[in-house]
Amino acid sequence: MTRTFALPYFRLGAVALCLLGASAVHAQTYPNKPIKMVIPYTPGGSIDTVGRLVAEQLQKQLGQTIVIENQPGASGLIGSANVQRAKADGYTLLFNASSQVYMPLVVGKKTYDAERDFTPIAQIGFVPLIVAVNNDVPAKTLGDLAALAKANPGKYTWATSGLGTTSHLSEEMINRALKLDMEIIPYKGAVPQLTDVVGGHVSAAISPMPGVHSFVEAGRLRPIAVTSKTRVEKMPNVPTVAESGMPDFELLSWYGIWAPANLPADILNKLNAEVGKAVKVPSLKARFDELSFVPTQSTPDEFKALIRKDIVTIGKSVKDANIKIDF
Structure with missing residues (x-):
């Protein structure tokens, strides 16, 4: 015969109070x-x-x-x-x-x-991401970059802060939407990513605003688009990706x-x-x-x-x- 035992009510209450007390x-x-x-x-x-x-x-x-x-x-x-x-x-x-x-x-x-x-x-x-290019790349807009890449297959490349990041996904989506053959080169973070674009080892990058803004302010990189739905207040003359041939695009x-x-x-x-x-x-x-x-x-x-x-x-x-x- 199986026996069941009920814990007395006062003991259950004591246990509950102890647990609540421990949590507090x-x-x-x-x-x-x-x-x-x-x-x-x-x-x-x-x-x-x-x-x-x-x-x-x-x-x-x-x-x-x-x-x-x-x-x-x-x-x-x-x-x-x-x-x-x-x-x-x-x-x-x-x-x-x-x-x-x-x-x-x-x-x-x-x-x-x-x-x-x-x-x-x-x-x-x-935060929005910024599409930025090396200063020697003759592109003022994302449309310009797309035209250069199509006219010179294999010449222009992307740097990404890491595979699977928002930076990487943005570059993949732009490549596919605009039919670009721009190789994506991965880095271990935004600083090495952007440093290599500044140095001309890679043509362009997409990177979140907090990391790329200092490079842009110093004139070391040229911004050509932003990934938000609307333009960024600090860069009112830089168009959105949506304005640059990819309607409804937004990736933050x-x-x-x-x-x-x-x-x-x-x-x-x-x-x-x-x-x-x-x-x-x-x-x-x-x-x-x-x-x-x-x-x-x-x-x-x-x-x-x-x-x-x-x-x-x-x-x-x-x-x-x-x-x-x-x-």
């Missing part, structure tokens, strides 16, 4: 040591620039040091995989762009599941913070709340404005919904364009 203490004591924030690209690029600004503000609010670790390689996969394997205690975070979601869509072999293997904490904001790079899967809810909610406060701080907003970066506020569920939406929409574009990469 957990939330109050976090963080009590430095936090590591992994940026899976080289220093100096757009993701690194914005990530460091956000980390600096969060340090002030949380009262703990946030140590930035740049872990470039395999178009961000190495840094992301290291965070995926870390303990889900809030002391290892990932600052990445939308490529965090796009990479599993374009790589041939299994990497990680963008929804299952991470806890989305908060979207930080989004958005940034966010993740933790390993199964981050405790109290830590998740605390971090989300602190990010929400951070993006409203006037000094940080001013720096974002300088970079044409548009901050956003999102709950974890809203961020999760954005990721799901992009998996569907970008996944379709990747499939239609037959974009596949292997490492």
